[in-house]
Amino acid sequence: MTGTTRILPVRTGSSRSARAEALDCILEESTTVSITKFARWKIFWRSPIGLAWMGLILSLAATLIGLQMLLTSTKSNDSSLLGMDLEAQRDYWLSTYQHLQSQNATTMLIPESPQWQALQWLVTADPLAPLQGERLVQRYALACLYFHWDGWLFSTAAAGWMDLVQQAAVSSDGMVTVVAPSEGEPVTTRSRVPLHECQWLGVTCNDQDQVVGLDFQSASFVLAGMVPTELGLLSHLTVLDCAGKSLVGTFSVALPQLQHLNLKGNRLNVFQETWGAWTNLETVNLAENRFEGTLPGSTLAQWTKLRHFDIHTMPVAGNFWQDVVPHWPLIEHIDISLTELSGTIPEVTADGPLSRLKSLYASNTPLKGTLPASLTAATGLIALQLNDITGLTPSSLPSEIGKWTKLETWGLTSPTALMGSLPTEIGLMTSLRELNVYSNRGLNGTLPTELGHLKELQILKVCYTDLSGTVPDEIGTLKKLKDVQFHQTNLVGTVPLGLCSGSLNVLAADCATLSEGIAPQMKCPLGCCDCYV
Structure with missing residues (x-):
């Protein structure tokens, strides 16, 4: 104890000497002081300040060791950095490392990592070195992608x-x-x-030489494994296309400016809550990946600029129609076929969600409720496919379907979707190429003669319905028909001769003989039909 005179006790009557007693006392106190100091240091290094100092020391040591390894491994390669002496090259290496580290590039000093290889290339082999600022970060990010994916084939x-x-x-x-x-x-x-x-190849820049697009669909790019976080260093990226590759795991990259994302046909399996920050997204294709579980509705609801959404063929669930769609006022294309996304198609109002809809594919989904008559407010609709749905409540087709003058493909093959008859206004849908109401047992009445106005029609399937009466001769005037199916209905009479003289690939009707002495339900001239019982 500094500044204090210590008086050592001497025990009388003891067999040990006073010196020995004094030495024991000193050792005891010294040990206590040492243990106390050690405990204090231990507490300090476990404190936030101590950990920060330790991180700083380790970071500095790693930097020095890493840069020395770079110098050692590349000292014989001076093809780049032309005109720079050794000291200038070392300064460039250090400034490059420090600048990239400030961008959260934290794994550059792990030997042989993609980040290590990218840094090494930048400071020893890049013919455009020295670079700085945003341009340096951009080139580093692209180099990381290249080395992360093992230098893709060309x-x-x-x-x-x-x-x-x-x-x-x-x-x-x-x-x-x-x-x-x-x-x-x-x-x-x-x-x-x-x-x-x-x-x-695959890179698009704007007028300021900032990378705004990456198109990796070409077979030149063999991409497999995780998506590197350095992709997020491309802060101006608006287009990313990695369709048909072998990307796995998560996609947790921050891309706030992204507008068009195509990840179709990969092996990604985790939705990220951080995707909600992609508020500039206009088109998203996540189809044919391995996502499962519940779709994060609150996250997708933030994509208020979205126009195109495709997530078909994945076992994802959630109340899509109520939790997500009302937040997409500009949506034009939806494909959720072969998913577990449920709900009821909401009512459509002028300039509201779904009013700009051009295509809707929701086949093989647990869709509920009725097909709202207000969906006809989407007058720009081109494709409507709601096939193989068992949860719909029967409803009649409104006369307003005549507003779908641009509709080309119409599939509604749910056993419980429709009731009533086909309205005559169907004749106004002059762009229609496919009309498929297969298996709607609630559909009855007769085939309207106005079907003869559909000059573009190629496919007509009204089989497995309760339609009755005869087939209008006007249908026989449609020259582009390739596939016509009238079988398993209550239709009677003779198939129009015009159908037999055309170039049909399929013409099916109930023209088989039921039993001896009983005439078939329909007659087929020239024997041109595939006859059903």
């Missing part, structure tokens, strides 16, 4: 990412040898490779 001489860029930089004429795979022998060509990233 099938075109217009490629030009990383290795080809480096080859072109050291080539005397800027030309490189590109080997393109083919069905026979690989094709070898000499090609000029662009050095600027805005000219690389």
Whole structure:
């Protein structure tokens, strides 16, 4: 104890000497002080301040070790950074690392990681170095994508990412040898490779040379595995197309400017709550992935600019029609076929959600309620497919269907969807190419002669309904018909001769003989029908 005179006790009558007693006392106190100091340091290093200091020390040590490894592994390669002496190169390496680290690029110093390889390429092999600021971050992000996906294969001489860029930089004429795979022998060509990233295959930039689009649909790009977070460094990205690849896991990249996203046909399996921040999205295709569970309605509801949504063929559930659709006032295309998305199609008002609808595909879904008559307010509708749905409540077709003058495909094959007859206003739907009301047992009445106005009609399926009467001769005047199915109905009489003289691939009717002495329900001239009992 500093500044204090210590008086050591001496025990009388003891067999031990006073010196020994004094030494024991000193050792005891020293041990207590040491333990106390250790405990205090232990508490300090576990405190937030201590952890921050430890992180700073480790970060500095990792930086120094990593940069030294970069220097050691690349000191013989000085093809880039032309005109820079060794000290200038080291300064560039350090400034590059520090700038990228400030952008949350935190794994650059793990040897052989994609981030490590990207940094190494930037500071030792990039023919456009030195770069700085946003341009440096952009080029680093693209390099990370390349190395993360193991340097994807190319099938075109217009490629030009990383290795080809480096080859072109050291080539005397800027030309490189590109080997393109083919069905026979690989094709070898000499090609000029662009050095600027805005000219690389699949990359689109704006007038400020900022990357705004990545199109990886080409077979040149072999993408598999997780999506690297460095993709989020492309802060101006508005278009991302990774359809038909093998991406797995989650997609947790922050892309606030994204407008068009196509991830169809991958293996992604987790919805992210952070997707709600993508408020500029206009088109989204998540179809044929491996998402499951409940669709995060509150997240998707924030995509208020959405026009196109496709998530077909996935076992996702949720009350889609009530929790999500009312928040999409601009929606034009919906495809939720082969999902478990449920609910009732809401009423449609002028300029409200679904009023701009052009196509709706919801086949094989647990759709409930009735098909609202107000859906005819969507006068721009081109395709309506609601096939194989068992939960609908029967309703009559309104006369307002005549407003669907642009409708080309109409499929409504639910056993319980329709009742009543086909309105004569169906003749106003002059763009119609397919009319399929297969299996609607509640559909009755006669076939309207106005069907003869549908000159573009190619497919007409009214089988397995309770339609009655005869087939109007006007249908026989439709020259583009390819598939006509009248069987398993209450239709009688003779099939129009015009159908037999046309170029039909399928013409089915109830023209088989039931038993001896009993005439078939329908007659088919020239024997041109596939006859059913």
